[in-house]
Amino acid sequence: MASNLVTITRRGFGETSRRGAWWLQSLLTFLGFAAFIVYSTWAAFQGEHYTFGPYLSPMYSPLIWEAAGQPLSTHSWLGAWPVWMPNIILPLTPAFLILWAPGGFRFTCYYYRGAYYKAFWADPPACAVGEPRHEYRGEKKFPLILQNIHRYFLYLALLFIVILGYDAVVATQFDDGFGIGVGTLVLTMNVILLGSYTFGCHSLRHLVGGRCDTLSTRPVQHKLWQWVSKLNKRHMLFAWMSLFWVGFSDFYVRMCSMGIFTDYRIF
Amino acid sequence: MKATFSIRRGGREGGEMVDYQTEVTEGMVVLDAVHQIQAESAPDLACRWNCKAGKCGSCSAEINGMPKLMCMTRMDTIDTSQPVTIEPMRAFPVVKDLIADVSWNYDVKKRIKKFKPRPPDAEDGTWRMQQEDIDRVQEFRKCIECYLCQDVCHVLRDHVKHEEFIGPRFLVYSAALEMHPLDTEDRTEDLKDMFGIGYCNITKCCTKVCPEHITITDNAIIPLKERVVDEHYDPLAKLVRIFRKKK
Numbered sequence: 001m002a003s004n005l006v007t008i009t010r011r012g013f014g015e016t017s018r019r020g021a022w023w024l025q026s027l028l029t030f031l032g033f034a035a036f037i038v039y040s041t042w043a044a045f046q047g048e049h050y051t052f053g054p055y056l057s058p059m060y061s062p063l064i065w066e067a068a069g070q071p072l073s074t075h076s077w078l079g080a081w082p083v084w085m086p087n088i089i090l091p092l093t094p095a096f097l098i099l100w101a102p103g104g105f106r107f108t109c110y111y112y113r114g115a116y117y118k119a120f121w122a123d124p125p126a127c128a129v130g131e132p133r134h135e136y137r138g139e140k141k142f143p144l145i146l147q148n149i150h151r152y153f154l155y156l157a158l159l160f161i162v163i164l165g166y167d168a169v170v171a172t173q174f175d176d177g178f179g180i181g182v183g184t185l186v187l188t189m190n191v192i193l194l195g196s197y198t199f200g201c202h203s204l205r206h207l208v209g210g211r212c213d214t215l216s217t218r219p220v221q222h223k224l225w226q227w228v229s230k231l232n233k234r235h236m237l238f239a240w241m242s243l244f245w246v247g248f249s250d251f252y253v254r255m256c257s258m259g260i261f262t263d264y265r266i267f
Numbered sequence: 268m269k270a271t272f273s274i275r276r277g278g279r280e281g282g283e284m285v286d287y288q289t290e291v292t293e294g295m296v297v298l299d300a301v302h303q304i305q306a307e308s309a310p311d312l313a314c315r316w317n318c319k320a321g322k323c324g325s326c327s328a329e330i331n332g333m334p335k336l337m338c339m340t341r342m343d344t345i346d347t348s349q350p351v352t353i354e355p356m357r358a359f360p361v362v363k364d365l366i367a368d369v370s371w372n373y374d375v376k377k378r379i380k381k382f383k384p385r386p387p388d389a390e391d392g393t394w395r396m397q398q399e400d401i402d403r404v405q406e407f408r409k410c411i412e413c414y415l416c417q418d419v420c421h422v423l424r425d426h427v428k429h430e431e432f433i434g435p436r437f438l439v440y441s442a443a444l445e446m447h448p449l450d451t452e453d454r455t456e457d458l459k460d461m462f463g464i465g466y467c468n469i470t471k472c473c474t475k476v477c478p479e480h481i482t483i484t485d486n487a488i489i490p491l492k493e494r495v496v497d498e499h500y501d502p503l504a505k506l507v508r509i510f511r512k513k514k
Contacts (some may be wrong), residue, residue, distance in 0.1 A: 004338075010425060010427070011357075011425065016329060016332045017329065017332030017352045017354065018331060018332035018333060019331045019332065019346065036423070110489050111469075113468065113469050114468065114469035114470050114471055114484075117468045117469070118469065118470060123421070123468065124421040124425060124472075126468065127333070127419055127470065127472035127475055127476070128329070128333055128334065128357075128424070128472070130331055130425065131378070131421065131425045131426075134425075134426070136422065136425075136426040136428070138422065138463075138465055138466035138467065138468050139466070139468055140463060140465030140466050141465070143282065144293070144468075145500075148288060148334055148492075148496045148498075148500035148501075149500075151493075151496065151501065202485070202489045202490075202493065203496075205490075205492060206489075206490055206493035206494075206497075207493075210490050210493065211493070211497060213400070213445075213446055213447065213448045213450070214397075214400050214448045215399060216397035216399050216400050216449045222399070232485065233485075235485075240457050250268065
């Protein structure tokens with residue numbers, strides 16, 4: 001490839017002949033992600049109001065230890081917050097012990113990567129629009145080459161689906177026995193949306209069958225690949241819906257715990 | 268109704284946008300307007316075209332800043348209250364007016380390892396394969412090589428990585444070969460090193476502009492990225508391969 005064949009005049013940041021609000025999609029993505037990051041960070045630092053009866057906020061699940069100073073709930077796996085746990089700068093809460101896993105899954109997700117490269121790095125700000133930087137390393141070199149770790153976060157995310165599914169079942173076990181409250185529906189919808197997002201993952205699509213060139217001789221893998229491919233077509237939709245719903249589920253449990261919302265029992 | 272078209276005029280260097288007015292009638296596409304301008308006021312306006320049916324991939328240009336086929340862009344989808352800009356593709360050097368030199372693409376294609384089928388399945392030298400195994404590849408075969416995906420890709424257009432990155436079109440081409448049930452060649456090493464698949468940061472702009480609606484990013488590029496991960500960035504997969512070889 002002779003380099004003299006390609007001499008192109010580079011455009012400045014935001015320079016384009018495109019008409020209309022080409023910046024709107026990136027702006028909305030930026031606002032959506034920023035809102036979630038701000039809310040989830042705030043919620044993770046709270047260390048209280050993350051349970052309400054049989055409900056456990058997905059931002060604190062699995063609850064390995066109960067947060068420091070909180071009464072022991074039935075959701076805790078290993079009991080009270082250990083005294084040896086270090087508080088380096090800010091007080092640690094149970095959320096910080098687990099949020100890195102689903103956070104890492106989303107951060108390295110193929111859909112999110114494309115979206116936040118545009119919205120946060122303007123790389124590019126939108127299709128066919130000039131960029132702020134001339135230097136470019138892409139995902140070929142450090143640090144973004146680390147995005148290739150995505151499938152390992154997928155393994156953890158699959159584990160979280162099982163745990164959150166268990167939480168949805170636990171959310172039917174009230175003090176007076178089996179029941180369904182609005183919170184049960186909220187937590188059930190949460191695991192459905194998260195499942196739809198996780199099972200539509202590009203890496204999973206590859207691992208269950210995409211890596212094979214001949215699927216006709218592997219009927220189970222073929223079926224799995226077809227199912228994952230169906231969800232994969234709506235990956236962006238489920239990425240956004242599940243992101244919103246995780247935040248909403250935490251908000252709902254928090255509001256009930258604070259006594260602001262009343263959790264109505266359906267039966 | 269008269270509309271104004273602002274068209275890039277000039278040779279390899281410089282160039283300027285020149286305004287032309289022409290009558291726009293029902294059913295017209297942008298290529299019709301360009302031909303009308305050629306007939307009425309700019310007989311020397313250079314424009315490449317052939318089939319006028321969205322199948323030859325010759326009339327690629329940037330209409331109001333977006334890479335599109337001129338023959339498939341209907342005038343009734345464009346706001347004509349302002350001048351309609353028509354420019355050549357930006358990711359390649361200009362020859363004249365609306366014509367870009369796309370020959371770099373032909374050189375890239377020559378560097379990709381060719382189709383290498385397994386030995387024939389039947390004595391008459393033919394192969395047997397199932398339709399469900401070839402479905403994936405058939406999507407990629409729809410490509411008309413208009414190079415709009417190459418044009419919109421910021422790695423080529425803005426970062427000029429033509430020497431290190433082959434672009435979406437040739438990642439699709441590589442995927443068509445790599446996923447073919449009869450093919451025995453391995454291109455993952457080339458994709459990682461020589462062809463720079465890691466430069467793709469999944470903006471999906473190539474998918475957006477594809478006139479054949481090939482799901483370039485999701486069905487071709489990401490699966491190839493995953494195959495590169497299998498070979499080079501997944502220690503568990505490497506371990507499994509070692510154990511399988513030992514057996």
